[in-house]
Amino acid sequence: MIGSYVAVGDSFTEGVGDPGPDGSYVGWADRFAVVLADRRPEGDFKYTNLAVRGKLLDQIVADQVPRAVELAPDLVTFCAGGNDIIRPGTDPDEVAERFEDAVAKLTAAIGTVVVTTGFDTRGVPVLKHLRGKIATYNGHVRAVADRYGCPVLDLWSLKALQDRRAWGDDRLHLSPEGHTRVALRAGRLLGIDLPADPEQPWPPLPPRGTLDIRRDDVQWAREFLVPWIGRRLRGESSGDHVTAKGTLSPDDIKTWITKVA
Template sequence: MCAESLLPSSGRRVFVALGDSFTEGVGDRDERLPNGVRGWADRVAEKLAKANPGWEYANLAIRSKRLRHVVSEQLEPALAMKPALITLYAGGNDILDIGTDMAVLMDDYEKLVARLAGSGATLVLFTGFDVKVSAVLELLKKRNTVYNQRVREIAAQYGAVLVDYWCLDAFHDQRMWDSDRLHMSKAGHKYLAGQVLDQLGVPHKIQPKEWEPLPRLSLREWEQQQRRWVNDWVVPLFGRKIRGITLGDSLAARWPEPVRVPRKRGLKKVAENRAKATGA
């Protein structure tokens, strides 16, 4: 059941989403939409428009962006849109970088939150999830713990809505994750959209998946999965880090300017109309 709505029913209704791949929608593939993904933020925008027509939506998030990029590339454009609702997840890619100073990172995060909260918009923040992908990444657990504790403190300090992703038990099922094990699957994005909407008091009919238990893998099957994951995802990831490139280098924001979200067929209708207008 949703709580009382935290959002305006009239006046300027603009939702702006900031961040990286988490908010861009990576893992929730849809070739009909910009950058070939959909994601939880698109789903939230569509439910906002369905519950209360007239909402506009911009998504400035781009995969691989660090906190400094969100500040330098997304902050001012977002504030210029005079949003009523802002969502922010940033810093996860910094946690994966060697040499990140967590104290400095979280100080910069707080400064960003202060600017966003000062806009008067309803602000939604997220903790990070402790993804169990490999013992190799267990060294990052301490950083995740620091990040999450500071996000909780900062959310309380600035009156932000907190989606405590760390505590969402549904994400312990591996089917909530894409094949890279770091990004949510379609089911994961859909479930998270429901969690955000619940926190904001927006009605919706998103229901969690009800799956049968996964079959137990043999040792050989498990080893094959591990080798496939390392070859397909881990090796390319470290290769990009060595070369100093990211998957987001050639991408633009999916919805860089606020678009009016149709009550029926949502953002897919917007994308189709754009394609017709450009002859694509």
């Protein structure tokens, strides 16, 4: 039974898109920690979230991986490389080599290391042209997982995330329901019997006209796309002045969210 868990990664694992208290975020990893803690009747479960939005693979490896090794938990989830892959000119083969070096360090010290694939971006306006590049990287991630015996949290195949309600207003980060679906998938990956299904069908949506869709696209571009491009041009990151959430109490997390299970 898992008694300690450390989450390593970027905005996805920090929980961007799933608002919590005081301007912070909850996210799938925090929700997953609640699932794990609920299965520890002793009440001695330990959870630390080291993830910070905007971080590249090398930054995650330098700042978070050594801390995860130092904490020596029963479980680490490792999601990294996505911000590298979406940058122009990056080579997914080269990024995957550095990803494997990090996995080797983690698996040498940690009992179970879960790695994650990237999302299928066919429905994301800015990122859909990178779908092939992301798929190439995912192939490397799965191969690395096979070599080191890591369970794979496969986000590409999670069809529930193809619904626009799984994504926040910025269309780059998951909504609270999207994060919940991933937490459920993570639980099932580790053999936890959960009553809720991560692939449960979404309720039908009312039809939307072309004008409504176009208006939404224009508003999204103004509020999110233009600032995102601006940060890239200035060499800035959304995580430049953000610190990791650190050690969290699952009981506190429960006060912020409706429990996953």
